[in-house]
Amino acid sequence: MSDLEVCPFDAPLGAEIRGVDISKPLTPSAVETIRTAWHDHLVLLFRDQDMSDAQHFAFTAQFGTLDYPPELLLAIAAGEVRVEDEPMAINVISNVIENGKPIGVLGNGEAFWHSDSTFVEIPPAASLLRSLEVPDSGGDTYFMNMYQALETLPDELRQAIKGKSSKHDAAYSSSGKRRPQFTELDPSKSTGPIHPLERTHPDTGRKSLYLGRRLGSYIVGLPLDESEDLLDRIWDHITEGDFIWAQQWRVGDLVWWDNRCAMHRRDAFDPNVRRTMHRTQLAGDRPY
Numbered sequence: 001m002s003d004l005e006v007c008p009f010d011a012p013l014g015a016e017i018r019g020v021d022i023s024k025p026l027t028p029s030a031v032e033t034i035r036t037a038w039h040d041h042l043v044l045l046f047r048d049q050d051m052s053d054a055q056h057f058a059f060t061a062q063f064g065t066l067d068y069p070p071e072l073l074l075a076i077a078a079g080e081v082r083v084e085d086e087p088m089a090i091n092v093i094s095n096v097i098e099n100g101k102p103i104g105v106l107g108n109g110e111a112f113w114h115s116d117s118t119f120v121e122i123p124p125a126a127s128l129l130r131s132l133e134v135p136d137s138g139g140d141t142y143f144m145n146m147y148q149a150l151e152t153l154p155d156e157l158r159q160a161i162k163g164k165s166s167k168h169d170a171a172y173s174s175s176g177k178r179r180p181q182f183t184e185l186d187p188s189k190s191t192g193p194i195h196p197l198e199r200t201h202p203d204t205g206r207k208s209l210y211l212g213r214r215l216g217s218y219i220v221g222l223p224l225d226e227s228e229d230l231l232d233r234i235w236d237h238i239t240e241g242d243f244i245w246a247q248q249w250r251v252g253d254l255v256w257w258d259n260r261c262a263m264h265r266r267d268a269f270d271p272n273v274r275r276t277m278h279r280t281q282l283a284g285d286r287p288y
């Protein structure tokens with residue numbers, strides 16, 4: 001008999017998975033229970049997990065194909081590196097500086113609402129973030145249920161986005177930093193993949209709102225000012241809504257989210273306190 005338990009949060013999304021040591025290979029039935037919980041609850045929390053990066057990769061690989069960290073996905077998309085030459089790399093998210101160099105990305109600032117790496121044609125299906133060092137306060141991560149964001153959209157906005165798609169350019173990181181290789185400032189003229197605003201989840205068949213991030217976004221076919229206005233109204237709706245669950249980190253937490261139907265953001269924290277996370281990702285799928 002397995003001790004594995006799925007304990008949903010009293011929140012619009014999220015569940016804690018208890019009674020399983022994810023550093024070890026899972027039974028086929030545990031894989032299926034966790035996969036179903038992922039589809040049902042969008043965000044899963046595993047606490048008190050003591051694992052290496054190799055075990056983190058091995059856990060992830062039981063659910064699909066591993067994907068590369070954002071900067072490598074961009075380099076692959078730009079043809080700067082070849083997939084077959086690239087070893088899989090852990091994505092380090094950290095404010096720690098060692099020998100004068102950051103050991104990871106994002107620093108200590110806020111990360112704005114986003115889905116991961118939607119600036120490539122096939123964005124990751126999931127991200128799995130594991131905490132190695134955390135501050136006593138600050139640095140919480142928030143998750144938004146994008147099924148509910150769509151379902152609660154006022155009729156007028158739902159009609160306005162019907163059949164429309166948006167461009168997801170890579171000009172800005174989730175901390176709002178501009179990537180220097182992207183020089184076009186007008187999002188209607190920049191390059192980037194086009195994704196539908198309303199996307200159908202390939203496993204659940206449910207529709208969700210798919211926005212990527214606000215900065216650099218553009219609704220294809222509209223004059224820029226109309227696109228900005230419509231995007232502002234959509235973002236006002238979702239950020240005022242109540243579709244959110246917040247994770248307060250402890251060392252040894254692993255949080256896994258569905259990147260296709262949940263967005264996330266992170267609070268800023270004290271720059272003098274260390275916060276380090278390691279992240280793996282599961283490759284995405286088409287069609288929507």
Ligand code: SIN
Nearest residue numbers: 093111141174266277
């Ligand atoms: C991210 O925005 O992907 C990082 C989340 C975090 O650091 O909590």
